[in-house]
Amino acid sequence: MKDKKLFNPENFFSQRKLKMWQSCQREYFLHYYAAYGEYDAAVSDEDDFHIHLLKSIKTEDEFISAIVVESLKELFEAHVNIENLPKLLLNNFNKDCNNMLLGEFEFDHKCPLLFDFYYGGNGTIEELFSKIRERLIKFGTNLADNEFFRKLFYRDKLNFYPIEDEAPSISIGNLVVYADLLALIKDGKNFYFLSFKRDDLDFIRFFHLYYGVHKLHLQADWIKTLVLDIHSGEISELADKQTPISEVIAYISNSYSEIPKLDCTADFRAFPKVDDEKQCLNCRFKELCC
Numbered sequence: 290m291k292d293k294k295l296f297n298p299e300n301f302f303s304q305r306k307l308k309m310w311q312s313c314q315r316e317y318f319l320h321y322y323a324a325y326g327e328y329d330a331a332v333s334d335e336d337d338f339h340i341h342l343l344k345s346i347k348t349e350d351e352f353i354s355a356i357v358v359e360s361l362k363e364l365f366e367a368h369v370n371i372e373n374l375p376k377l378l379l380n381n382f383n384k385d386c387n388n389m390l391l392g393e394f395e396f397d398h399k400c401p402l403l404f405d406f407y408y409g410g411n412g413t414i415e416e417l418f419s420k421i422r423e424r425l426i427k428f429g430t431n432l433a434d435n436e437f438f439r440k441l442f443y444r445d446k447l448n449f450y451p452i453e454d455e456a457p458s459i460s461i462g463n464l465v466v467y468a469d470l471l472a473l474i475k476d477g478k479n480f481y482f483l484s485f486k487r488d489d490l491d492f493i494r495f496f497h498l499y500y501g502v503h504k505l506h507l508q509a510d511w512i513k514t515l516v517l518d519i520h521s522g523e524i525s526e527l528a529d530k531q532t533p534i535s536e537v538i539a540y541i542s543n544s545y546s547e548i549p550k551l552d553c554t555a556d557f558r559a560f561p562k563v564d565d566e567k568q569c570l571n572c573r574f575k576e577l578c579c
């Protein structure tokens with residue numbers, strides 16, 4: 290059994306962490322405490338294996354987002370023609386499907402595992418894969434055709450991953466704050482930060498500004514925010530209306546203090562289930578919890 294006293298899942302903040310806490314405390318405990326860190330066969334038991342396996346399950350949007358991240362990285366690094374994007378997306382999708390069909394996720398929890406593949410959805414596996422393939426083609430074609438993105442793509446490109454080995458983060462006091470960042474594209478004196486479009490646009494803009502100013506030492510007025518719609522492949526620039534940085538820092542501090550520190554060794558059943566059990570239908574831990 291792992292020594293859970295060594296774990297410290299507490300001193301970081303992300304919108305996902307906050308939303309999960311607010312949505313289901315039991316899911317939050319399973320995700321951030323019971324399945325904290327990477328599964329290590331040398332020190333873990335069967336329960337740990339099961340919890341880590343369930344944690345690795347991706348929703349369809351998360352699965353597609355991971356393929357998009359991988360494909361954009363290849364597109365930026367290989368300096369290939371932008372028209373290759375749909376093909377890159379499909380290649381990565383096929384690789385993930387093969388891995389999934391071979392059951393690689395049973396041995397390596399970083400391997401892709403789709404919610405509807407594991408739990409079964411409305412149709413067959415072939416129908417599921419075909420639906421995702423169509424989404425990827427539409428996404429890739431729209432993005433490759435986007436005039437604004439095409440203009441930026443052929444400028445100097447700075448892919449994010451060579452800048453940071455791990456997920457991009459900023460530090461506010463002792464707190465580490467995470468958000469997604471797909472790419473950084475330089476165009477003249479402007480630096481375009483690209484993230485997925487989510488419902489927390491103020492937070493995304495704040496993260497870009499803080500990262501650009503404090504980590505890359507850029508001037509705030511050079512930093513532009515682009516958001517990418519995972520459904521349509523549309524890309525748009527956020528208008529320059531922002532919540533002041535002091536307000537976002539206060540929001541992060543207040544939200545973080547809303548999440549209590551938990552006992553890592555607790556039994557997950559000690560945490561309340563959600564009132565509306567319909568929510569459990571889409572929960573990756575339902576096999577363990579219900």
Ligand code: SF4
Pocket residue numbers: 313314315316317561562563568569572573574575578579
């Ligand atoms: S199955 Fe339901 S109660 Fe259990 S962790 Fe998931 S959402 Fe919460």
